[in-house]
Amino acid sequence: MNKEKILEVKDLEISFRTHAGDVQAVRGISFDLFKGETLAIVGESGSGKSVTVKGVMGLLADNGYYKNGHILFEGHDVTKMKEAQLHSVRGNKMAMIFQDPMTSLDPTMTIGKQIMEVIRLHQKVSKKEAFEKAVKLIDMVGIPEPRSRMKQYPHQFSGGMRQRIVIAIALACEPTILIADEPTTALDVTIQAQILDLVKDLQQKIGASVIFITHDLGVVANVADRVAVMYAGKMVEVGTSDEVFYDPRHPYTWGLIGSMPDLETEGELYAIPGTPPNLIKPPVGDAFAIRNKFAMDVDFEEQPPMFEISKTHKAATWLLHENAPEVTPPDVIIKRRERLKEVNS
Numbered sequence: 001m002n003k004e005k006i007l008e009v010k011d012l013e014i015s016f017r018t019h020a021g022d023v024q025a026v027r028g029i030s031f032d033l034f035k036g037e038t039l040a041i042v043g044e045s046g047s048g049k050s051v052t053v054k055g056v057m058g059l060l061a062d063n064g065y066y067k068n069g070h071i072l073f074e075g076h077d078v079t080k081m082k083e084a085q086l087h088s089v090r091g092n093k094m095a096m097i098f099q100d101p102m103t104s105l106d107p108t109m110t111i112g113k114q115i116m117e118v119i120r121l122h123q124k125v126s127k128k129e130a131f132e133k134a135v136k137l138i139d140m141v142g143i144p145e146p147r148s149r150m151k152q153y154p155h156q157f158s159g160g161m162r163q164r165i166v167i168a169i170a171l172a173c174e175p176t177i178l179i180a181d182e183p184t185t186a187l188d189v190t191i192q193a194q195i196l197d198l199v200k201d202l203q204q205k206i207g208a209s210v211i212f213i214t215h216d217l218g219v220v221a222n223v224a225d226r227v228a229v230m231y232a233g234k235m236v237e238v239g240t241s242d243e244v245f246y247d248p249r250h251p252y253t254w255g256l257i258g259s260m261p262d263l264e265t266e267g268e269l270y271a272i273p274g275t276p277p278n279l280i281k282p283p284v285g286d287a288f289a290i291r292n293k294f295a296m297d298v299d300f301e302e303q304p305p306m307f308e309i310s311k312t313h314k315a316a317t318w319l320l321h322e323n324a325p326e327v328t329p330p331d332v333i334i335k336r337r338e339r340l341k342e343v344n345s
């Protein structure tokens, strides 16, 4: 993997003002994004995945604010940019594929026109050149007979095809970072897989870095280079896909993995009981403690730091402290570790 750093997020905190008090949606997260890699951010609903990527794009809701930390993109701090600068970064360097393709397409305009508009906004090209580029993009995202489909409107396409058009529009600005916020939830499973493969394939062609957000770990196993797991506004584990899928160390990741059906290891399902904490008044210690059957006293008193397991793998759980007792992870996790050993031997 090329190790050129595209994005550096450090100690980022994002909060929202509400009548009941400030919601601390992102509570001090740090991560890097490297050129050409796919980073998946996973976690339950409300863990702060969307707020994190919206923060990266400078797209916070009106009641939101950066409380601490920085987001360095090409040497500039997104948290300090004025709206005009943000607008230019978003238009030229970062593109987002939203969950529902219908909300990002204009139903009254042909798809050809929509793609050409974006191209002409970003590149100094004639109408004819923009037309040819748009045809090329439609072809690139796997829509047959691109030339004749230029004249059609969004409702004339199926859900999967519309998602492809949204991707074509995102690519029209030749982004450095492509952000996909659960791009697949509105689609059926086969189409989901096709779309993910397509994004992966396009990423290799255009050399962009991709951030995928999802709560479905299974979906990203085959496409992500690295995985970051979020819980209650914090990153609790980050590592390569193999590290997180086959040798997870955080009990929350054990829960996420244990609750997904796995044909390879056929382990018993292991669900996480309870619900995430209130982010207006987050707990003093580890926010996961109350749901963690391995929690010790310290979990309720102090937040764990990120412990380093390897150069690429880190997890924030007191179970990794040198004085922590040895615990036995759920069966499904033990089976996965064994499988990783088999694969590597």
Ligand SMILES: Nc1ncnc2c1ncn2[C@@H]1O[C@H](COP(=O)(O)OP(=O)(O)OP(=O)(O)O)[C@@H](O)[C@H]1O
Pocket (backbone or CB within 6 Å): 016, 017, 018, 023, 024, 025, 043, 044, 045, 046, 047, 048, 049, 050, 051, 052, 061, 063, 064, 215, 279
């Ligand atoms: N504008 C806002 N005002 C108040 N709270 C907000 C606002 N936007 C987000 N939040 C809160 O921030 C927290 C994180 O939300 P976020 O959307 O990032 O979660 P998520 O992990 O992406 O979940 P999902 O998978 O459901 O999209 C949630 O508690 C949410 O209610």
